[in-house]
Amino acid sequence: MGTKSSSVEILEPLLLSSQNTGSRESEPVPEWKDQITIRGLVVSAVLGTLFCIITHKLNLTVGIIPSLNVAAGLLGFFFVKTWTGFLSKLGLFTKPFTRQENTVIQTCVVACYGLAFSGGFGSSLIAMDERTYQLIGTDYPGNRAEDVKKPGLGWMIGFMFVVSFLGLFSLVPLRKVMVMDYKLTYPSGTATAMLINSFHTKTGAELAGCLNEFGCSCLVQPEVPRNTVPLGKQVSCLGKYLSISLCWSCFKWFFSGIGDSCGFDNFPSFGLTLFKNTFYFDFSPTYVGCGLICPHIVNCSVLFGAILSWGFLWPLISKHAGEWYPANLESNGFKGLYGYKVFISISLILGDGLYNLIKIIMITVKEMFNQSSKQTNLPVMKEILDGENSKLLTEKRRDEIFLKDRIPSWFAASGYVGLAAISTATIPLIFPPLKWYLVLCTYILAPALAFCNSYGTGLTDWNLASTYGKIGLFIMAAVVGPKGGVIAGVASCAVMMSIVSTAADLMQDFKTGYLTLSSAKVYVCEPSSGNSHGMRDCSAHFLAVLDCV
Template identity: 25%
Template sequence: MPSFVGYMRRIRRHLRRGADKLDASQPEFTLRSVLSGLLIGCLLCFTNLYFGLQTGWISMMSLQSALIGFLLSRFFPVPISPQENVVLQTVAVATGTMPLAAGFVGILPALGLLDEERDGTPPLNLSWIAAVGWSCAVAYFGVFLSPPLRKQVIIEEELAFPSGTATAQLISVLHRIPPPETSTKRRRGYRQLDTEETIDEEPVIEASAETAETPIEVEDTEIATQEGWDALIWSFSASGVMTLAAYFFPVVFSIPLFGNALAKEWLWTFTPSLSYIGQGIIMGFPTTLSMSLGMLVGWGILSPIATHAGWAQGPVGDMATGARGWILWVSLAIMCADSLVSLLPVVWEVLYLKLWLGGAKTDDGTEQDHEGKESETEDRLVPMRWVTWGLGASVVLGTVLVWLVFGNEGIKPWATLLGFVMGGVLSIFGVRALGETDLNPVSGLGKISQLFFAWIQPGNIVANIIAGGVAEAGAQQAGDLMQDLKTGHLVRASPRAQFFGQLIGSTLSIIVTTTAYTLYNRAYQIPGPSFPAPTAYVWLGLARLLRDGQLPEHCGEFMMGFAALFAAVAALKAYSVRRGARFAKWIPSGVAFAIGFLNTPSFSLARLIGGIIEHVYYTRLGRDRGGIRLIIIASGFVLGEGVVSIISLVLRTFGVGVASCWGCGHGMCGGCPA
């Protein structure tokens, strides 16, 4: 603590605008930036947990955090500096993404789905203190892994990290400073972010999503003050009011599209949620289009085929015997094929170009000179001794905590230790893929870890899920934090300040996330009608498949066919992205396509509306003239439902039910009897 307090006193410094030398007259790591980041992060934490349990979707919201932080700073006597805003959004992201990093939207619900007769172990529902222990076990490994990865992928290789670059561009607009220099970054496959549209980060199962297309008109600063604040308030309020209306009158969020009979039998309803429309705006039209194509194929073609052919004999919505469980396997095959093929170029670079040839080379075959690329002074960097001790302590502490929570019957300590090691290796691949394509393929990385642990500890489903979660947590967290470090590098914020912000945000989020999940679990059935937690079935389903090798009838043929198709699509997309082709973002995303299978049509349709709004708005006005007003409105929509859902949670906890079940004859309204 003495070193931390001392640093708090020393780190009040800032960069002279447009200069390379530091100016100590401006603040950077301050109490107000940390507290504001924690406030925004807590709201994001509840929001991400809410939407993650519903659809498996988690958003980093780094760009939105910087924007909301700037709007909040208008109430401060002295506006925050650009570097304070970087620290603020770093704290917010670290706090808000813990539902994913600690597996609250996938791993823990999957353990609760265990069946003693089928799996040999009863369901594992962790108590509050046990969930805190599990969270502490996986919360810090990725944070300590980030500094050495930063040196490699941001300083030496100068990877793009489009979402982090987009956030830096937005911060430069809001604070009226010269835009960050990105056009000088040259390497194979890099696209000039100041002259071309970047690829939106794709909606990965249990992954963060961030828009990478950021308008950079200086006039937007005026919009982002009073007009921006007004837009955020009314969009937040509208989404919140609609959420409360849907709680008391559930049909508001469960409108039958083709009549009650078709809605009840085939689950075709529409949820006109402003938050999902806002997510669609943030995701962008190409991604929502891929998701909607998956919805049409999964729910409009494969689901009826499987049902009428007798391959899925249970109710359509049943994840075990119905068509929803049948198409889940096809979705899993698509995700694995897409993620693994997307990783191949990265694996080639790391294993062959880096390790075998001994270093990165330029296009003419000469070694790159990495000397002197680090622009930060030693007192602003994270010392390697901190990294070494932190990694060691986080691994040892994590192994012990996992053993205390799950015991030897759950997972052996050596397997947990191996999970951390594998998480470090997978983080290298995931971070590099994220830096080049804005896609962190954690769904594929998680499946790789499950495959590995099925080999070294066969037959143990609990160990397979837990060890896979440990490995995925490190890769996911390191990737999210690397986007923030890219933003800090471009705006010249202190990496050490961001490191402290990450630690603070992750620590608080352990308590916030665990408490929120415990409350949701008491008030609702998870998985259940209101919170189906689709990614839990993905984790458990693959673990069972690796143990038993049994698939639903005729499912294997469709899995192989769709896997081959989307392996080819992923290869084409990866090649197009590396070549800088403008049409690359219109090539369907396999992971987004697969999400359309996992979620019922209601969620995908609402997101498609948001994607269409985003496309039409910026097509008519242009990205420069369109500005950031639409991003502000979308952020308000998303936060409105996520925050007001806390009120719904309290009402449900105290036994306050719905006011009317009128219109809910299809039996798909949350809170109403089926």
Template identity: 25%
Template sequence: MDPISPTYSRAAILEAEDEEEGNGEFDGVEEEQVIEGDFTFRAVFTGLLVGVLICATNLYLGLQSGWVSMMALQSALVGFALLKVIPDALPRLFPRIRTFTPQENVILQTVAVATGTMPLAAGLVGIIPALEMMTVEQDGRGPISLSYVNLVLWCLAVAFFGVFLAAPLRRQVIIKEKLVFPSGTATAQLIALLHKAPPPSRGFATPTVAYRALSRSSRSLSRERGINGEQAANNHKGKAQDIMGGSGWWVLGISFAASGGLTLLSFMFPIIFSIPIFDLLGLPFGTYPASEWMWYFTPSLSYVGQGIIMGFPVTLSMNAGMLVGWAILSPLSKHMGWAPGKVSSTNDGARGWILWIALAIMIAESIISLLPITISYISTSIRHYKQRQTGPKVFQSSSPGNSMDGDYFEPLSDEDDDPEIEPPERLVPFSWIKWGLGGSGLLGVGLVWYVFGSDGIRPWATAIGLVLASVLSLIGVRALGETDLNPVSGIGKISQLLFAVLQPNNVVANIIAGGVAEAGAQQAGDLMQDLKTGHLLHASPRSQFYGQLIGSLASVFVSSAGYKFYTSVYQIPGPQFTVPSAGVWLNLARLLNKGHLPSHVIPFMLIFSMFFTFTSSIKSLRPYLSSYPLILNLIPYLPSGIAFAVGFLNSPSFSLARLIGGYVSYRTSRNNGGETPLLAIVAASGFVLGEGVVSVVMLCMSSAGLGPVSCFGCGLGDGGYCSGGCL
């Protein structure tokens, strides 16, 4: 949900721009250029190829650990390599007709992101597995398993509504309010760097993280900002040398090959990815082997790469949660008889017991983070309304091709209200938006009713879910633009709470309605990041709109096929793919529909939720604490509640591997102005993509009946890959 992008120091950007302005080559933001010809076949086709790769990676990572990535930065990097670096190196084999432009790269990464994020938008790593986990005893009906055709129809139901939601918000939040959208801004800076173009703006982006927890708690887990909310970023020229000198592409290729090779080796010898080194320690697990408590080590380069991109503070929070959840609360619940089942069980085992504490933490932090931006949005809307009512007005008539289909007026007194810089033919007509929202809404309501029937969710309830997505997406997009955090977890939980009243005693309706509302808000936020990137690099908004529609449509079939492929080969949930986010969705739906909590878990839920309510409130009040330097100095050291909770959801092996990557990020950033070097991020991208791509190869091998070469050392406790590969 999910990108870290290189950021540049304000001084470096201004210095570069001043030099270019002095030479008459670049006139900052005052002189806007319109670049034509960005929507090309090669950009769209390459974007689809890269998007399919990202889609496969996100399916694999999401089903395994509940964590995915938007990967806009990786899309731009790989696309640049495919259309610029490779033709330059092999001109006879890959001749270029014309120069690959930054604007084409924007379209490429837009298509790739729309294709790659469908597993999250359609709930293939959360909602759909949750429906398959239902039982007659607990939910009143058996599991719901969709066929490939019905899965395609479900994906079609939620694929386009968010795209049409994003288009009309662009003018307000990007043109008028100039929200920074840190990840989108930083991706634009990277594309400009790759193409040796002038820096796209005088602004700078705060460092962010690429990965999103599939509790859908956020667009990303943002690193804590410094005292003034601004941190030093990477040096522009140094980063350019890293990439342009060719070393970056060698690093990307080597890291991709290393990660893929290790993953393939683990398929042949599963013990590699479930090394029981903690059995030598014993404590705090008494006489039981540590592996029976899910303590083993997975040397996955993909998760090391995730740790590099997340950064040290986030991985520290995650590992703090891992220690509290898996080394303290898990043994406690088992020994006290509160979770008598198998440790790995999400029903009556320690894993299911601590999951409720994680859910309480996520809800507390998500809602608290949602409140300030909600208040800000309401107050801003009221202020703008009063200005429009009292200020002088200028009327502008619509014209053929105009982006607005009717007369509209603007208050002349609003100094922040800049005119649209794009000509009408490059904008998305307002009539398209109106018909698109209506058509995609009707399509969604009809397809959801067809797929799940009257026993699932009523058509009127689906329609309410879409309306809720429309309203809450305004808040989510604004939050994303200001903080790089989209509080879609809060949106999902609000939807589930609402539908517990609208359609009580219906777990299916509760899950689907929450997913529909969240999908629209999440997709609108993700696509708004792309529009910010395109705005800074002068790519056509209409071309990006086409790219988003094409990528979303293609991913409907790719994502559905990938999910059915995984479920046909592996047990889901199972030893290798635990699908932790599905448990969060299902357990909350059960609780809201006359469910009950495990024994003695409520006091722990209250204690941890109160603690993270407090820490989240302190972070939200940061702008008002300038008179309290002691508190401001402590804020960067407060743990991230979402990351802490993910430490509960994932088994320790994943968190430990991420901690290694976080430490690498910390060490490499010490001599780089406090920011992870771009070359390290390139290596991390190779690590993540390598394991994701080879996982598809492993899937094909498993479906063909191939298995491990040796199961030596397997069968120890709940050893993830090991036990899954050797069963």
């Protein structure tokens, strides 16, 4: 899907030119152990807890979780800089705050709050609660009292422990393919890296608001070559549009309608007739920014899909209500129109993702048998020109650092197999209807779906883990049958969501680390720390919310 155009169209304009970043890229890169600090872990724990609460709030009310990567990087920079500045005024020595450490903090926070979504706290786990059983109706077909499992801190933490780490190992061997060969954008990861890189430069610090010798605020503009964009303008632009977005979101909140009523969140731009088919504008700066950073081919494809589905396909299917599906179903019933929407969308996404997965496997096998070739890169995109002339020095250094601290494929495979074995033996103890061989089948299928989701996230910044989780839900529920199928399906959905979502978040962090010259080994250690915090924080806060309802 336009991989080559994506790299030319997106990455090059976003990243600073080699002349403008030469001094920054030539800075020594600390070892991966030095990138993990005590103060970073403390800040990560505090921000992770805060973001878990925010994610739970959004997950249980709106149901849509925006990417908080940029906010995590910004707040991490703010807290550590405030702390180091305070200690400096006291005359105490502080270790320099590097962009690698800032990236590590952001990674840990993302792993922590990501578990609030991927753990199924707003979907799978709450579906097992007794309140959900009562809301559906005790006389609803298939809704049995035996399928109720009361949330508890012990089994929830145990369940999170055996499933949350698997996603970290599922796609590690393909990180080079996704980030370097495919050159996927990962918009949130790229934006976070740009923010961190902008702050961790001498110019960026000056632009953040330094004081000159007369005590007045100044913005220092360095001398830059012609045809290059000064860093000052980039940081100034960042602050300006950040303020505009924040002020507009606050203003829009005061004039938004309730539910699906009118207002800035549901503005009928094309009239009330098309408004009924969801053709309206919500004035969301998040999606506007996403459209700006995504390549044209992605935006055009999404627009084409929206027009084709909501303009033609869904109205056409709805006319056959009563023939193709029962006419008296609710709008979110899978036996009706909503089922067509979900399964057609899943099929298209899976088809494209599986095509790229099969393509990579075939090329990898070919390279393994081609011993005479000295190419170490998977030729997803072959370099036509000589490497010395076709790559900027900064990009070459990123490649070297990204591949320096390799995570062996055998380690990732062993970790996945070992954790899968533990999980296969443990999950049936928590959810008896979900037998061990069904759990094993889920773990065999999960890496392929994780790749598809990570590939789609790299193009569009949309994590469709809940959509892929529905695949496990329907398959396992159908296999188990009416007795225990609900619990088995919902539990399988939680397992699938955890693996698929964690893999996509990890690949997003790999993209950030690639652009900030951070070690790849950190992205296995820090997400593990973030998941550990998330298990406790998410479970405890989730139970507190349920008790307050």
